[in-house]
Amino acid sequence: xxxxxxxxxxxTDLPGGTPPGTSRRALIAVxxxxxxxxxxxxxxxxxxxxxxxxATDGDVAWTVQTPREGWTEARLEIPDGAPEIQxxxxxxxxxxxxxxxxxxxxxxPEVTTSDGVVRVGLTDTGHDGAGELRVTVHSDLLWSVRxxxxxxxxxxxxxxxxxxQVDVAGGASALDLALPEPSGTVVIRMSGGVSTWQIELPxxxxxxxxxxxxxxxxxxxxxxRDGVAGGESVISTDWDEATDRYDVNAVAGVADLTVxxx
Numbered sequence: 001x002x003x004x005x006x007x008x009x010x011x012t013d014l015p016g017g018t019p020p021g022t023s024r025r026a027l028i029a030v031x032x033x034x035x036x037x038x039x040x041x042x043x044x045x046x047x048x049x050x051x052x053x054x055a056t057d058g059d060v061a062w063t064v065q066t067p068r069e070g071w072t073e074a075r076l077e078i079p080d081g082a083p084e085i086q087x088x089x090x091x092x093x094x095x096x097x098x099x100x101x102x103x104x105x106x107x108x109p110e111v112t113t114s115d116g117v118v119r120v121g122l123t124d125t126g127h128d129g130a131g132e133l134r135v136t137v138h139s140d141l142l143w144s145v146r147x148x149x150x151x152x153x154x155x156x157x158x159x160x161x162x163x164x165q166v167d168v169a170g171g172a173s174a175l176d177l178a179l180p181e182p183s184g185t186v187v188i189r190m191s192g193g194v195s196t197w198q199i200e201l202p203x204x205x206x207x208x209x210x211x212x213x214x215x216x217x218x219x220x221x222x223x224x225r226d227g228v229a230g231g232e233s234v235i236s237t238d239w240d241e242a243t244d245r246y247d248v249n250a251v252a253g254v255a256d257l258t259v260x261x262x
Contacts, residue, residue, distance in 0.1 A: 062108035073142035081149030084132040089161035104129035191251040206242040
């Protein structure tokens with residue numbers, strides 16, 4: 001990949017920029033902390049579990065599986081917050097999705113499907129244990145993922161699947177995305193505020209990073225910029241000519257954003 005370019009063009013679909021000056025990084029950090037505090041208030045569990053069952057082995061207390069039934073693409077929505085959210089892809093055979101929470105955890109998963117959308121919610125178990133949520137999606141489908149709930153840590157690893165879009169609206173202290181080869185322009189959107197954001201992409205995949213509210217630092221392929229103002233973009237030089245590429249839209253503030261290759 002050739003060296004990156006930095007564009008100062010404001011994005012028309014993003015909010016206004018961060019004021020210039022030496023205090024830019026501090027302002028970004030304050031906005032991120034505020035967003036995370038708001039996100040923490042929505043880490044709650046709602047609704048009653050449907051179709052959940054206690055697991056009989058391993059370290060999983062609750063497991064919900066949903067049959068595939070001919071689905072070839074789907075949108076995954078996670079509306080509720082949890083301390084830790086993980087989304088991974090695997091060959092699930094005749095199952096569309098599996099959702100799990102740990103032994104003695106504070107929440108159990110429930111899964112509902114409607115019009116191409118799979119929603120994985122959480123319901124209170126009455127226990128005081130950890131509330132981690134792990135969702136495994138079938139690797140043979142084309143997935144759009146939307147995470148609405150806040151979390152301390154959110155990791156989405158779709159390297160074994162195909163992805164059409166990722167939207168992280170819930171705030172997170174740490175956000176990790178590992179993504180496959182794109183087909184067309186694939187949009188990655190973050191609007192909840194993140195402290196540390198890691199994105200892992202295939203080698204030589206073009207990427208544009210739009211920073212609606214600025215960033216404390218952005219590192220693209222080892223080239224680091226500090227104090228990036230709101231409205232700026234960091235772009236790999238082969239972006240314009242590419243047909244298969246990632247468009248990263250950081251609507252909310254981010255303290256540190258790093259893009260690496262595998």
